[in-house]
Amino acid sequence: MYKPAWQCAKVTLLSELIKGPPPDWQQLSRKIQIILETLTKLENIGNTNMQSSQLSYNNQLDEIRQTRQKINTILDKIEKNTIKELDDKMTTLKASIQTDLDNCIKLKNELKQLSDAIHAIVDKGQAELSFIATKKCLEKIKLSKTFLKKNAVQAERSLTFQADTDITQFFSKRLGLGRILFNYPDKVFTVQRKSEYDVRIPSDSKSCDITANCVLSSDQILVTDDKNQCVKLLDLQYQVVGHCDLNAHPSDMCQITPSQVAVTMYKKKTHEVQFVSVNGGQLVKGRKLQFQHNVLGIANSQKDLYITDGTALYKYSMSGGLLGTVYLDLSGELTVWKCAVSQIGDKIYVINCSHHKVITLARDGYRVLCTFTDPDLQLPSFIHVTAQGQVLVCGASSHTLLQLNGEGRKNLATLVTMQDSQSYVDVDSFSENPPYLSDSDSDIDDDVDIDFVRERVDTISSIPPELTDCRLRNYNTLYICGTDEYGTATETKAIAEGLTPQQICDKYSAIDSAGYILAPPQEWLRTHNSVEQLHCENCDRLACANQNQCDVCGKLINAMELVNPKCKLCGNRPKVRSSEHFFLDLPKAEHNLQDHQDSVFHTELWTNNAKVITKFWIRDA
Helix, strand or coil, X not given: CXXXXXXXXXXXXXXXXXXXXXXXXXXXXXXXXXXXXXXXXXXXXXXXXXXXXXXXXXXXXXXXXXXXXXXXXXXHHHHHHHHHHHHHHHHHHHHHHHHHHHHXXXXXXXXXXXXXXXXXXXXXXXXXXXXXXXHHHHHHHHHXXXXXHHCCCCCCCXXXXXXXXXXXXXXXXXXXXXXXXXXXXXXXXXXXXXXXXXXXXXXXXXXXXXXXXXXXXXXXXXXXXCCCCEEEEECCCCCEEEEEECCCEEEEEEEEECCEEEEEEEECCEEEEEEEEEECCEEEXXXXXXXXXXXXXXXXXXXXXXXXCECXXXXXXXXXXXXXXXXXXXXXXXXXXXXXXXCCCCEEEEEECCCCEEEEEECCCCCEEEEECCCCCCCEXXXXXXXXXXXXXXXXCCCEEEEECCCCCCEEEEEECCCXXXXXXXXXXCCCCCCCCCCCCCCCCCCXXXXXXXXXXXXXXXXXXXXXXXXXXXXXXXXXXXXXXXXXXXXXXXXHHCCCHHHHHHHXXXXXXXXXXXXXXCHHHEEEEEEEEEXXXXXXXXXXXXXXXXXXXXXXXXXXXXXXXXXXXXXXCCEEEEEEEEEECHHHHHHHHHHHHHHHHCCCCCCHHHHHHHHHHHHHC
């Protein structure tokens, strides 16, 4: 729509506008073409979504009708049982009436016979017969009076059906056979911000270790605290408003009803599932199930419990009855760590912590639909399926949160990275209290949180800023690190300063006042082997270690695979040379480490995550 010239603030003639350079029609054409191609792709996606939506509608319509059929089958069975009870009661009633009727007719006939006999005896005048007849008459009369007294009031006997009002009320309150939800399994989340909340309470004797959480339909939040062995109730502001003690270490949690959850927990050789309800803003412990195997992960689907024990996934009824072994993987100790079930129950997602995988199983569990691996997912520890079907999985050692597609086949987005989680925060259950915040203000010997285990490969600048931050806040903090005396960074720094590796370590250890312990290699662990490495002939030394690590992604890089290697000291191209090297035979130490691990694990001072990662390192390191 064009405005009259008198309504415009400024008017420029077209003859003035066209005086500039001519338009680049090719560039405009390319831009239009790119936009047209994008719109075409969007149109194709829209058409595909329309077809998939119709297919989804048809599938869900079939599901609704199958649900109705299941309800009909259940109601038919209930009706059959009720009619059978009616028939049984009718048979009993008829038998009772018939018994009374038979007794009545029998007494009537006997009395009539006695009455006729009396007349005959009186006519004959026989005294003996008269005496006997009199006795029998009195007996029958007494018996008849008793029967008549018992049946004096002949109330009508009939059957009455008393309907189960719970059933009728249940159906009358239902607005449908279920809920219709929009399912967006591949809609990618966007992380807007990160917030941290303090969920400590005065009764906590240790720092918090959140192992699981659950949001109920009333927006109440439950979290399990492993170190303090309890479940905590949070409000919408993430303030603790209630808690209950478990007297055992909680591992995982799933929702059962809108106000109830089930918590897996362990204590020494006891493996249990504790049901906890929210009642009037308070947490109330309910029934408890005991198991003969480990209980690590738990999920609920269609009134069944799925429980993992490290190598197997079991299916149980809500009463604790074993329904079957759904999935088994004995290739490692933690091949079946945690599990989750899709909203409609057609897929089961299992974490294989040992091999850094997410396994997607069919509903029956016997078919593996797909296996997911990704460099961004290392040591997967927790998995969750949202109400809209999105699949979220956390990596403990990669410090990442990934969103997988609904099939569990590909990574849609890495929502949280090591930088986002500040590298030292374990991503436990999508809502984690930072473990570096110690709740103790006591001396270092009383209660110490070990915050970092990190290799110090260079100078004082490698001390993490988080350590300084914790100390400035007066948190009770201990920093543990290690010095690789003959590592690449140490040797390079020593050459640059004209010192030996040990002298460079002594120098910077004195500067940062951290101190270090020289641990000479144990002779019984030493072995040797010939290795090909890059050697700089100009400097007459190895150009670099056999393997270096990428500073960005952490991937190990073999120096022999470098396309254009250069010596860090002189810049010349090194050559390949074979040399003899000493190694530590780590498998020889595995038994000793295993014994030490078993001894410290029994103290129950280690968190479940620490145990999992330690077992993995000892087995696969």
